[in-house]
Amino acid sequence: MERADVAVVGLGAMGSMAAWRLASRGARVIGFDRYDPPHTMGSSHGQSRIIRSAYYEGPGYVPLVREAFELWRALERESDESLLTMTGALMIGPPDSELVSGSLLSAREWGLEHEVLQAADVHRRFPRYRLRDDEIAVYDIAAGFVRPEKGVAAALGRARALGAKIHTNTAVERVEPGEVHAGGKAWQVDHVITCTGAWNAAGLLPALDMPLEVTRQCMVWFRPRTPSLHTPEAAPVFVHGTTGDAIHAYGFPSVDGETVKIGVSDDDTPQHPDAIDRVVHPADLEPAVRYVGGALPDLDPEPARSVICLQENSPDRHFVIGTLAPGLTVLGGFSGHGFKFAPVIGDVAADLALDGGTSRPIEQFAPNRLAKVRRT
Ligand SMILES: Cc1cc2nc3c(=O)[nH]c(=O)nc-3n(C[C@H](O)[C@H](O)[C@H](O)COP(=O)(O)OP(=O)(O)OC[C@H]3O[C@@H](n4cnc5c(N)ncnc54)[C@H](O)[C@@H]3O)c2cc1C
Numbered sequence: 001m002e003r004a005d006v007a008v009v010g011l012g013a014m015g016s017m018a019a020w021r022l023a024s025r026g027a028r029v030i031g032f033d034r035y036d037p038p039h040t041m042g043s044s045h046g047q048s049r050i051i052r053s054a055y056y057e058g059p060g061y062v063p064l065v066r067e068a069f070e071l072w073r074a075l076e077r078e079s080d081e082s083l084l085t086m087t088g089a090l091m092i093g094p095p096d097s098e099l100v101s102g103s104l105l106s107a108r109e110w111g112l113e114h115e116v117l118q119a120a121d122v123h124r125r126f127p128r129y130r131l132r133d134d135e136i137a138v139y140d141i142a143a144g145f146v147r148p149e150k151g152v153a154a155a156l157g158r159a160r161a162l163g164a165k166i167h168t169n170t171a172v173e174r175v176e177p178g179e180v181h182a183g184g185k186a187w188q189v190d191h192v193i194t195c196t197g198a199w200n201a202a203g204l205l206p207a208l209d210m211p212l213e214v215t216r217q218c219m220v221w222f223r224p225r226t227p228s229l230h231t232p233e234a235a236p237v238f239v240h241g242t243t244g245d246a247i248h249a250y251g252f253p254s255v256d257g258e259t260v261k262i263g264v265s266d267d268d269t270p271q272h273p274d275a276i277d278r279v280v281h282p283a284d285l286e287p288a289v290r291y292v293g294g295a296l297p298d299l300d301p302e303p304a305r306s307v308i309c310l311q312e313n314s315p316d317r318h319f320v321i322g323t324l325a326p327g328l329t330v331l332g333g334f335s336g337h338g339f340k341f342a343p344v345i346g347d348v349a350a351d352l353a354l355d356g357g358t359s360r361p362i363e364q365f366a367p368n369r370l371a372k373v374r375r376t
Pocket of ligand 1: 009011012033034035041049050173204218219263310331332334335337338
């Protein structure tokens with residue numbers, strides 16, 4: 001059997017970054033992916049991902065996002081690629097919504113730079129937006145977007161340059177603590193990190209008996225009528241909870257100078273990752289078309305392009321990070337908000353695999369909390 005210190009199974013957002021961080025620390029790394037990342041079959045494609053600091057999902061994420069910013073900049077320096085663009089973020093909703101109150105809680109608890117803007121202030125400062133009169137926005141200053149495909153490619157490039165052995169188009173068939181089986185061969189390793197995204201729930205790991213679900217999401221690009229309103233300087237990224245606490249829409253400035261990406265999550269039907277319909281149908285476009293008609297009227301409501309993306313959800317929408325058995329770590333359940341953290345999650349994985357523990361605040365992501373969810 002061939003040997004390595006650590007095997008990384010799945011080389012999307014989390015796996016590519018884990019391979020980079022492990023190789024940076026001098027570990028002998030072997031990595032596997034069933035496709036050739038970056039690709040469009042999982043969760044890490046579509047030109048842009050939001051990164052923000054005033055984390056409405058909980059103040060416990062703030063120290064991790066701070067480290068993630070530093071590591072994104074480190075990856076930019078090492079790879080000589082531009083990966084992170086700062087724009088600020090508008091977290092929009094009624095004042096008592098989870099989106100607004102949760103963002104304010106994190107901002108106040110950690111002393112993050114922010115402003116509270118009334119609907120008319122938002123329109124005056126960032127003219128592309130139309131808020132309802134009963135909505136406000138938390139303007140989170142340390143925020144922007146990262147580039148998913150370029151980020152995954154940069155991390156894999158660095159991992160390879162630092163000696164990692166990367167096997168693409170090689171699906172792992174079986175994982176055990178200390179052992180990985182793929183393409184009729186077996187590798188012996190001290191530690192296995194599994195981060196197969198939407199496929200985490202599909203049975204690769206018998207120990208991963210967790211209620212993770214996969215949903216199908218559509219991202220849609222629209223053409224602006226007035227491009228100057230949608231540049232990264234003029235248009236912060238945003239998340240908009242249009243009805244109470246339900247998070248509905250998110251979007252970006254123009255990244256390519258020609259189109260603006262919008263996503264509206266309205267379908268929570270669980271699906272099997274290998275049975276996902278990859279074709280975009282008119283019904284998939286309709287929620288985003290309706291949304292831009294009301295909130296972003298400068299966008300031409302005729303979609304310019306669109307793509308399907310897979311989202312892996314945990315029951316409480318918090319991450320699942322931890323060592324399941326000696327020599328076996330899982331990174332999963334990133335629930336539509338994990339990409340921004342990928343470099344720091346990769347570094348946490350390196351802590352767990354090489355040091356047997358981490359000083360980072362990951363107790364909130366303990367896998368065994370989900371066993372408790374299942375029993376109740
Ligand atoms: C539409 C959408 C919008 C999002 N927006 C944001 C955002 O704005 N900000 C943010 O922070 N997050 C966002 N997210 C979430 C973020 O993109 C995900 O949390 C992140 O990409 C998950 O990364 P991953 O490594 O878990 O999965 P992936 O990147 O999908 O990687 C999993 C990899 O495992 C491989 N694999 C699967 N099975 C095997 C096997 N048996 N053997 C070998 N390899 C295997 C796959 O081929 C894949 O490459 C969004 C997600 C979606 C779907």
